Amino acid sequence: MIVQRREALVGRVLLVLLMVITVLPFVSLVVTALHEPGTYPEGISWPDSPHWGNFADAFEAAHMGTLLLSSLLIVAGVVPASLLLGTMAGYAFGHLRMPGHRAVFLLFVLGLTLPFEGILTPLYYQVRDMGLLNTRWAIILPLIGLFMPFSVLWMRAHFVNVPQELSEAASVDGANLWQQFWRIQVPLAVPALSSLGLLLFLWTWNQFLLAIVLVDDPTKRTMAGALGAFQGQYGTDIPLLCAGSVLILAPTLAVFLLFQRQFVTALLQGSVKG
Template structure:
């Protein structure tokens, strides 16, 4: 009995020693996270400090130092000079129209391709995937001609349509993988209860796709808010400019006004930060949901 107890004591002690060893991999992850935080935060901190500086202070002092005198009026001057209210409203209109419509069309199409198999569905999905890989730049010239012929040039409606055309294929591809991963038994049980195809889509599959839809909402909103090439091609009058065009115009005309320029850039990203904070849980849980099954 004593021999058994004495033999078990070293094993317990060795187990304690094994558990007490430092987890170097976890420590390395924390160090990498800290370095990434520093690399990301320093430029943003410099931008914030510069946005409150006068031109003389910004040119004389180091960029990472806080201003000697805080000029809050830089934000009001930047918003007034860059017509932030007009351009922000234009960007919000485009994003809040394009993103929900695109997700609605993409979710319905992805559901049909994944849950309602028909002849040629694989070929159609392959065409959609190829369409999502087409660079925007090669389509700018024919896009300009087409919008001119349709009478939609220099209008927000003419901007929404190309955004939908270039955004929906990617969303279909992601949602197709998510819908394909939903167990077939759920659909079969619903059909036994007399549910129609639309009811299965609306009451069963779509609620399960909320994480993926939330992630796509954030990605699509950010992409629409920051899109520059198509907006530069189609929008000509300043009254229809979106935020990227306003930032470009402001930086071109007032490149030496470092304080208002950085203030304008910071204000232009505030709506994106708000959207991310509202949907961050869905983004984290659904960012890679479409990779489960394709």
């Protein structure tokens, strides 16, 4: 009993320390953003006169409205397509189990081990040959392909645990394969789809490297990708740079706070057997 209490106490202390380590950089970012523009704040010190106008100045200087629209367009192109293709492929691998599905699924698993930086150079030349450089399609299409291995693996983990009796009963009632998928399987997969969609949204919104390599125009990048151009322009103004960083992080933080339960489900669902 004493050992269990001691383990619980140690666990709580570690969680508190981890929380402090995680939150402290964000607090430092916000506090620094409130200092007088052009200064170099040292450490975490609350300014005597907070400059809340730094956020408005950063919003205007970085053209945040245009960047927000660009990020939303990229997310709208990546997330629905990745969910649709990943769900259909996951259903085929996990529930239909067509001939040779294990070998083909192994290729998707191997795709998870492919280092992103290793394919960046050939991806650049391929996108250039397709005439898509400096367009949002240069970000959307590669991200759909890069997210596909994880999306397929995620959705297969759900469909592999769906009882075959449901499809057999629907088949007896006259439902064809397509009707079974849309009317039975997809509604049952809503929890897995919502958690996967949340993860894909966060990964797309925070995409940085792909955006700065394939798109020269900052207004056509994601908000995270545009931070590089903003840093180059206002790198000497630390408070303004921090204010811009906070504005870029704000949508992601808001989504996490609104859907934190789904986010926890997304982390735990990877442990599903199958």
